[in-house]
Amino acid sequence: MEEIEVIEGGITSPKGFKAAGVHSGIKKCKKDLALIYTEKKANAAAVFTTNKVKAAPVLLDMENIRKSEAQAIVVNSGNANACTGEKGYEDALKMAEKTAEMLKIDKNDVLVCSTGVIGVPLPIDFCLKGIESAAESLSEKGGDDAAEAIMTTDTFKKVIAVKFNIDGKTVKMGGMAKGSGMIHPNMATMLSFITTDANISKEALNKALKKSVDVSYNTISVDGDMSTNDTNIILANGMAENKLIEVNSKEFEIFYRAIEYVNKNLAKMIVKDGEGATKFIEVVVINAKTENDARLAAKSIINSNLVKTAIFGEDANWGRIITAAGYSGADFDPQNVSIFIKSSKGEIKVCENGGYVNFDEGLAKEILKEKEINIMIDLKSGEFSSTAWGCDLSYDYVKINGSYRT
Template structure:
């Protein structure tokens, strides 16, 4: 049996993992400190923001992850601990130190994540007391609480559990994430944590995670702003006791497929929860000359504010889509491009061979009234494809971000 079972909305912690989420007072009301703990040291991989301005926890984790293992992750929301100087870095270290003391584990195996307002010192007295409470509340049922505690402007909890079989052993993989605004390709303002009891080598885990992150989180956009705190981490503790998964094997392919599903679901949930978003947009580039061209074009479209506002206004302005492909850096012949719009209401071609064709504007409007819309661009240049996900840009986005600190 190799069937992959996906349980969207579920956060079932794999064997050997405990988690918690509590309210420490960093935010005004909601949970704001989360703790994830593996009862044994786990193999680990991570991907971080490409922003040159990196938050203190990111700088700390980038160094610690080099050895490829970790045992705990502590996360706070409500304060990004970014642009906080040497004190901010000391605070991140002290968060990890507190966890190591409470759980009696190696401090170097504790990773730290923060999300929230930039440029404000952490209220460390509250944070440290919160970590104590989080450690006391660790449980096998604590995944939902941890997922809730990492949220900022998110409007719903984002989680998924996958189950699959490796040589007769049931393997569980669970992921949860936060992200709503400041979302841009090459990681978003997002935190993502994937936990699995799979037994897999460090190199195989690293390859699978970084490749699937590139295909999922790095293909989403809400507003084009890149965060200082983006972090995606995976821990694999081997407690499923399957035969060790190596690169280049059938078992690796099963693991890879499950991980790609988990990351893709979380990435799409982040976009669907985009600040002020009213519509979800999937962009498919087909028949591109290379995979790189397809991905460049897809990302350019979902990141275009003019495309986003046209989608919000339910305007079939295909010229904005073609223009976004034009400045994407992709190699293509504009005189061959066809563009289609699709939703539950139907599908319509709005551009043929890079130019105007007559189309039913009323039908196009009906298609764009739906909450989920697919844009397909046929480049007629090769056999490669790429997909990206984005959302519209609404009046509410301005309202939310105009008063973010208040």
């Protein structure tokens, strides 16, 4: 990508950031508590779940983020601290207070996140001991441990780092995320954390984050469920010492391309790790009347369980695709629609002008046997396009979620 270079590392790649991941006891043996810390207080921005039922740490963070500054993020996995009443909020506050005490910073500069089982009281004593251990273990090499500690049903760590040039200065950005189930277009069941040493205004940082979330996490789907804990946070500590990045500047566009690249790649990693997933699906809607029409159709198709199961079964059932577009709310004429399915094995048109095409079922089957599938739907109504990502729904998805608490 022009001006953006992928580098080794994760959230500790930018200057001034340290992290740790430890086993506190919430889980039986795996790491379950992560800590991210910046030596210099950072400008901060965040996007949270739109679910009316919000976990205690989300409610706390929504208060703390108002001043748009932070210095640490503490995250536990194994317990969502959601639907836990006043005690849950008190426990989230205790996590912030303990982190602040250990790092000698203001408790209001600590953001708290949790992920795991909903409706179970948080084992706060384990968390507090874990925070002590994590604070003592903070390191510029602690990014991998932190990424491991936020995992739940994830099967691999999701990390990325990039560097780019602004004002003659090298700026770095790192990210880590978790998520593989309860993934729905409009913030998924996911936590995502981004760090950067860019010197950027609060207004510009907030705009860049929200815009990038809209084209990344808000376009992915595993199962159509939305969590109570979804959170995406970015910290920018300014230690790259570039000229301040403001909205509507050339420097802002460079910064935005970097954060969009990071968030899109983390979002795709989440989809590829979908619970029980066997295939990665990309849906591209082209020639829509408006950008919103394109986005509505793409999100509806990628979120359709019938489309997902057809892809799992390697069945070119294009009727499910056009039907999902039809109830999306997008404005288009069904009699103009063409649909194509492709993979590394080739491409085939399965629908033309909204109706039947005598296509080669054998070739379609071969195309759908591949691990990465592309569905393109041409609405022939305008010039706008949108892309969404998802995965199939398999038998294993039911097995995983049928016994999630046990």
